[in-house]
Amino acid sequence: MAIRTILHYPDKRLRGVAQPVSRFDAELARLIDDMAETMYAAPGVGLAAPQIGVALRLFLIDVAVGENQPSDLRVFVNPELIDRLGQVDYEEGCLSFPGVHEEIRRAERVKVRALDGAGKPFELEADGLLAIAIQHEHDHLEGKLMVDHLSLLRRRLVNRAMQKRAAAEASL
Ligand code: NI
Numbered sequence: 001m002a003i004r005t006i007l008h009y010p011d012k013r014l015r016g017v018a019q020p021v022s023r024f025d026a027e028l029a030r031l032i033d034d035m036a037e038t039m040y041a042a043p044g045v046g047l048a049a050p051q052i053g054v055a056l057r058l059f060l061i062d063v064a065v066g067e068n069q070p071s072d073l074r075v076f077v078n079p080e081l082i083d084r085l086g087q088v089d090y091e092e093g094c095l096s097f098p099g100v101h102e103e104i105r106r107a108e109r110v111k112v113r114a115l116d117g118a119g120k121p122f123e124l125e126a127d128g129l130l131a132i133a134i135q136h137e138h139d140h141l142e143g144k145l146m147v148d149h150l151s152l153l154r155r156r157l158v159n160r161a162m163q164k165r166a167a168a169e170a171s172l
Pocket of ligand 1: 093094095096136137140
């Protein structure tokens with residue numbers, strides 16, 4: 001297992017549309033292990049493959065991160081959101097936007113169809129943080145980011161903060 005580098009906004013690779021996973025082999029298993037290690041080290045409740053520069057439709061979520069609960073790792077490969085219900089506002093963060101927390105409106109409940117890490121299909125109805133995380137991570141597979149959900153003013157403020165951060169990192 002290895003910790004991978006998490007790409008930060010405005011890295012262009014975060015804007016690509018990811019391709020479906022077609023092979024459930026040792027390479028995919030290693031990628032999932034690396035993503036889990038990277039997510040827990042960050043720490044974060046979710047990580048999508050494009051965030052480590054891998055353009056595949058795959059994300060991991062563990063809503064128990066930071067909650068002092070047993071781990072609850074869920075792997076979603078080639079996920080499809082097949083139903084969205086209700087509306088909720090929640091303050092989200094993203095490992096690709098360190099230090100940024102913004103209130104975003106999403107569906108309150110979702111139904112998702114996906115494959116697990118071994119290629120076995122499953123369906124899941126989710127609410128609460130899990131539903132929000134599923135929508136957030138699914139956005140990453142489409143090259144969509146949390147800033148895209150914000151007002152123009154908030155987007156400008158986040159852009160400025162992230163550019164400042166990128167400049168500081170570049171000068172290190
Ligand atoms: Ni994110």
